[in-house]
Amino acid sequence: MIQVNQVFHDYEGKGKCAVSDITFSVESGSIFGFLGPSGAGKSTIQNIMTGLLPIQKGEVLYDGKSVRHLNTGFFNQIGVSFEQNNLYSSLTGLENLKYHAALFSVPTVNPMELLERVGLREDANKRVSNYSKGMRQRLTFARSLINKPQYLFLDEPTSGLDPKTAVGIRELILEQKARGAAVFLTTHSMELADALSDTVAFLYGGVIAAMDTPEALKRVYGKREVRVVYREGEEERERAIPLDDKAALSAMLTTADVVKLHSQEATLEEIFLRVTGKELTA
Amino acid sequence: MKSIFSTCAQDSKRLLTNALFWVLTATLVVIVLVVDLALPKELASGGVTPLTWNAPADAAFGTPALSEEALREAVRKGDAVGFLFGEDGLTIVHPGFSEKSLNIYVLELMRDGFTPVEVVSLDAQAKEIPLNLRLTPIFIAFEALMVGFILGGALMLAEKQDGTVRALRVSPFPVSSYIIAKTLLFSLIGTLYASLICVFTVGFSINWGLFLPLSFIGTAVFTMIGLAYTSPFRDMSGWFFSMIALLSINMLPVISYTSPAFTPFWMRLIPSYPMLMVYRAAMFGGSVDWVYTVVALGAWGIVSYLLARIFVARKHLKGAGV
Numbered sequence: 373m374i375q376v377n378q379v380f381h382d383y384e385g386k387g388k389c390a391v392s393d394i395t396f397s398v399e400s401g402s403i404f405g406f407l408g409p410s411g412a413g414k415s416t417i418q419n420i421m422t423g424l425l426p427i428q429k430g431e432v433l434y435d436g437k438s439v440r441h442l443n444t445g446f447f448n449q450i451g452v453s454f455e456q457n458n459l460y461s462s463l464t465g466l467e468n469l470k471y472h473a474a475l476f477s478v479p480t481v482n483p484m485e486l487l488e489r490v491g492l493r494e495d496a497n498k499r500v501s502n503y504s505k506g507m508r509q510r511l512t513f514a515r516s517l518i519n520k521p522q523y524l525f526l527d528e529p530t531s532g533l534d535p536k537t538a539v540g541i542r543e544l545i546l547e548q549k550a551r552g553a554a555v556f557l558t559t560h561s562m563e564l565a566d567a568l569s570d571t572v573a574f575l576y577g578g579v580i581a582a583m584d585t586p587e588a589l590k591r592v593y594g595k596r597e598v599r600v601v602y603r604e605g606e607e608e609r610e611r612a613i614p615l616d617d618k619a620a621l622s623a624m625l626t627t628a629d630v631v632k633l634h635s636q637e638a639t640l641e642e643i644f645l646r647v648t649g650k651e652l653t654a
Numbered sequence: 655m656k657s658i659f660s661t662c663a664q665d666s667k668r669l670l671t672n673a674l675f676w677v678l679t680a681t682l683v684v685i686v687l688v689v690d691l692a693l694p695k696e697l698a699s700g701g702v703t704p705l706t707w708n709a710p711a712d713a714a715f716g717t718p719a720l721s722e723e724a725l726r727e728a729v730r731k732g733d734a735v736g737f738l739f740g741e742d743g744l745t746i747v748h749p750g751f752s753e754k755s756l757n758i759y760v761l762e763l764m765r766d767g768f769t770p771v772e773v774v775s776l777d778a779q780a781k782e783i784p785l786n787l788r789l790t791p792i793f794i795a796f797e798a799l800m801v802g803f804i805l806g807g808a809l810m811l812a813e814k815q816d817g818t819v820r821a822l823r824v825s826p827f828p829v830s831s832y833i834i835a836k837t838l839l840f841s842l843i844g845t846l847y848a849s850l851i852c853v854f855t856v857g858f859s860i861n862w863g864l865f866l867p868l869s870f871i872g873t874a875v876f877t878m879i880g881l882a883y884t885s886p887f888r889d890m891s892g893w894f895f896s897m898i899a900l901l902s903i904n905m906l907p908v909i910s911y912t913s914p915a916f917t918p919f920w921m922r923l924i925p926s927y928p929m930l931m932v933y934r935a936a937m938f939g940g941s942v943d944w945v946y947t948v949v950a951l952g953a954w955g956i957v958s959y960l961l962a963r964i965f966v967a968r969k970h971l972k973g974a975g976v
């Protein structure tokens with residue numbers, strides 16, 4: 373389990389915090405979706421958690437041990453997929469994975485198998501300088517899995533990928549969870565977060581605006597109404613009825629010529645808008 | 655261990671696509687051609703210092719030596735030619751000059767009214783070192799041994815540019831292994847380059863037992879200084895120009911190598927000084943000041959490793975920020 377307790381970070385030391393009072397935990401065998409618009413502070417938190425940024429205030433604990441006191445060997449249990457490109461461009465995809473695998477002192481996954489899984493088998497022996505943006509991203513993702521990490525950090529793993537590859541990558545992420553890894557998933561994509569996360573947190577302006585399971589968020593912030601499509605003469609009409617207005621609902625069902633009924637579940641996107649007053653993908 | 659050798663292997667692959675690597679390799683070829691074809695083979699008259707002992711007041715040449723023994727020692731090292739004024743007359747002691755070179759001195763002396771009664775060579779091999787070969791240790795020290803400084807730095811900057819340094823920071827790869835891997839690779843390359851320059855200029859018959867370890871240790875020291883020095887830089891521009899300033903300081907011992915009389919104490923603190931002296935002994939014979947050499951190179955080995963440890967850790971790997 374990873375625990376993040378009351379973490380603050382001020383880049384310039386001028387009292388203006390990029391993230392403030394961030395507290396959450398990521399259980400082993402679960403996926404934690406970290407959502408927020410650009411500049412919200414998602415990468416800042418990931419970098420503090422992985423030790424790339426020194427902790428200024430607060431605490432990050434891995435199974436109770438502070439990130440401040442972890443030794444080099446601890447990184448055998450960590451996998452990180454960064455949002456920016458960070459591959460050796462003069463080496464091939466396979467060489468990149470093989471080299472990274474050699475850095476670990478724990479059993480590693482066969483690099484060719486991983487390349488197969490992310491659809492890069494054919495391009496394994498091509499230099500990364502000749503890879504497209506999406507290919508590099510898949511390679512970075514594959515690299516983060518090479519040591520079967522107990523703690524997996526994924527910063528925007530599927531942005532800019534075609535739907536078919538994105539599905540393959542989702543499957544791989546779910547496999548990591550099934551294997552018992554604690555997965556910290558940073559993304560703009562509400563859809564991805566909704567599909568994969570056990571818990572989601574909305575980060576906005578450096579603070580957590582809401583945090584719960586996707587279902588609970590939908591229950592609390594969702595519209596809780598039914599959309600009824602009914603026929604009136606030749607025309608089809610539509611009406612939204614709140615779920616707790618039982619009288620109106622039963623009247624509608626008994627009297628009108630109902631064609632369709634939709635339960636109006638809110639998307640995470642809409643919930644985010646309600647919680648923060650801002651569009652996520654702005 | 656596995657991680658160190660893998661790093662060596664992948665760094666050497668990365669070198670093959672690095673333009674600076676090919677520039678340095680081409681420079682090596684140019685050096686060999688210049689030494690073999692372009693430089694004069696005559697011994698430069700300024701190559702050795704004239705030293706005198708007991709010189710009469712009207713002998714307007716040379717620098718008075720501190721003692722007769724000091725004079726002989728300087729000559730034995732090949733740094734000086736000595737003029738000893740004794741009861742019997744003037745004796746010239748020289749580090750194995752050819753007759754032609756000696757004649758220049760004798761003629762000069764006779765014009766001043768001194769006739770030598772005896773000429774003594776203090777070099778058992780009695781071999782004159784042509785100027786072009788005498789300069790070879792300089793080329794080796796400032797080309798071959800510098801591969802680690804320049805290319806090690808170039809690889810580090812590429813790691814920053816590629817962002818791969820971030821991936822290294824979240825991997826279980828200790829700072830010490832990072833330094834050892836780079837130093838090992840470049841020490842091997844530096845030794846190979848030094849040997850190539852030597853074989854194609856001075857030839858095979860040198861003291862390899864001295865030459866090879868010196869080349870390995872010398873490149874290692876400069877590589878580690880280079881790793882420490884490059885750590886705070888983000889890109890090539892500032893790095894390249896300030897590097898030239900640093901390398902210029904490191905080249906100062908060339909002055910003492912060609913005019914041994916000018917060897918102030920601080921000169922002996924610059925790492926390239928002991929290297930030049932040992933190269934000369936390895937390639938042309940002569941004595942090595944073992945105590946000084948071992949202390950100087952040992953101290954630089956330790957200091958450069960510590961500098962690399964501190965700077966690579968704080969400014970390149972762990973704790974270097976994002």
Ligand SMILES: Nc1ncnc2c1ncn2[C@@H]1O[C@H](COP(=O)(O)OP(=O)(O)OP(=O)(O)O)[C@@H](O)[C@H]1O
Pocket residue numbers: 383384390408409410411412413414415416417455976
């Ligand atoms: N190195 C830095 N120095 C100063 N400020 C920074 C630095 N890195 C990030 N910031 C600031 O901190 C805030 C959070 O940035 P961060 O990169 O964590 O956002 P993000 O949520 O990851 O955004 P994105 O979705 O675009 O990746 C931003 O206001 C950004 O300007």
Ligand SMILES: [Mg+2]
Pocket residue numbers: 414415416455527
């Ligand atoms: Mg980010």
